[in-house]
Amino acid sequence: MNRAGRPRIEIGLNAAIVAVRDQQPLILVVVNEGEPGDGPRGDGLPFGPFDPLQHRTFEAGLRAWVAEQTALKLGYVEQLYTFGDRGRHTAPGDSGPHLVSVGYLALTRATEESTDALTRSGAVWRGWYEFFPWEDWREGRPAILDRTLLPALKRWAAAESRARPDPRPLGRLERIRLAFGEGGAIWDEERVLDRYELLYGAGVLVEAGRDGREISDQRAAQRAGVAMRFDHRRILATAISRLRAKLKYRPVVFELMPETFTLTELQRTVEAISGRHLHKQNFRRLVEGAALVEPTGDSTQRGRGRPAALFQFRREVLKERPAPGFRFSARG
Numbered sequence: 001m002n003r004a005g006r007p008r009i010e011i012g013l014n015a016a017i018v019a020v021r022d023q024q025p026l027i028l029v030v031v032n033e034g035e036p037g038d039g040p041r042g043d044g045l046p047f048g049p050f051d052p053l054q055h056r057t058f059e060a061g062l063r064a065w066v067a068e069q070t071a072l073k074l075g076y077v078e079q080l081y082t083f084g085d086r087g088r089h090t091a092p093g094d095s096g097p098h099l100v101s102v103g104y105l106a107l108t109r110a111t112e113e114s115t116d117a118l119t120r121s122g123a124v125w126r127g128w129y130e131f132f133p134w135e136d137w138r139e140g141r142p143a144i145l146d147r148t149l150l151p152a153l154k155r156w157a158a159a160e161s162r163a164r165p166d167p168r169p170l171g172r173l174e175r176i177r178l179a180f181g182e183g184g185a186i187w188d189e190e191r192v193l194d195r196y197e198l199l200y201g202a203g204v205l206v207e208a209g210r211d212g213r214e215i216s217d218q219r220a221a222q223r224a225g226v227a228m229r230f231d232h233r234r235i236l237a238t239a240i241s242r243l244r245a246k247l248k249y250r251p252v253v254f255e256l257m258p259e260t261f262t263l264t265e266l267q268r269t270v271e272a273i274s275g276r277h278l279h280k281q282n283f284r285r286l287v288e289g290a291a292l293v294e295p296t297g298d299s300t301q302r303g304r305g306r307p308a309a310l311f312q313f314r315r316e317v318l319k320e321r322p323a324p325g326f327r328f329s330a331r332g
Helices: 058-070 112-121 143-162 172-180 192-201 206-210 218-223 232-246 263-274 280-290
Strands: 009-021 024-032 042-044 047-049 077-083 098-107 123-127 293-300 308-313
Touching: 009 058, 009 232, 009 263, 024 263, 047 058, 058 077, 058 098, 058 112, 077 232, 098 232, 112 123, 143 172, 143 192, 143 218, 172 192, 192 206, 192 232, 206 218, 232 263, 263 280, 263 308
Parallel strands: 009 098
Antiparallel strands: 009 024, 009 047, 024 042, 024 123, 077 098, 293 308
8 A cells, every 4th residue: 555545556568479480470478387376377478567767668668678588679569458457466365566567569580599588588489379279270260169169158158048137239149159250250360359258258268267257168178278377368369369450451570570581481471370371372462462572583492392582571662551461351
């Protein structure tokens, strides 16, 4: 409590730091073995305090402690949301200050040079589909949807009539249909957070039980991806939703690419982030029509095939139109 007897509030900065390597989207996590009474163990997003005496802005604070702790050079950084629910970082009966976190999406390149610094800081790269296995459609519809998640969600929806009336205009079944592309609706890759919130509300995630909610299906909860500390998987879901949307109207993907690349490498990176397979010729027409890249005049030998032409981001596109991006449709 402060002198006026009001609860104290501290501000922290959470970073969903994204990179792509070997055709896999990666998220930087801090592995926490935990101490007794230290809250949930497991992977968490990097976190640092905001110091109003040292940091002029939240973003400046974020960049400062990320550079200090990990030696990573962040490219694109965007504020996501403020996460402030009571209980995020506290235990029942805790009278300490209330911690409010400002979540950020940050993009970088996973280089070998940063490996040693990451190891010293206790941070590692993890594939983000470890946390959201139902979001990766590159090899087709994920089996976990029909075998595990949707049956559990539909049982939860069927119990709606026996539960307290939901004040929202759409019922559980309709929300499931729209978020998961059921019953004639399309799968919208941007609705990652909607899907997470439904699974959490249905008690199909470990985090729900940890927060004091009833787990409706223990088997499904154990199979529904790797849980994270506190509400960090919700922050990550928010970051993935935002990045997938940004792909379509901002050239943010080039923050994840090397200076020069082949069109195949570019396509694989877009597919990794969006979680969808894209037709090769349609993708190349999309890139050419958007004038996002230009040839360098060089080529590279990859495997036994023909040399592949190298391209680079054409920066002039930023001056030519306000929203350059990969405008693929929801159906692919």
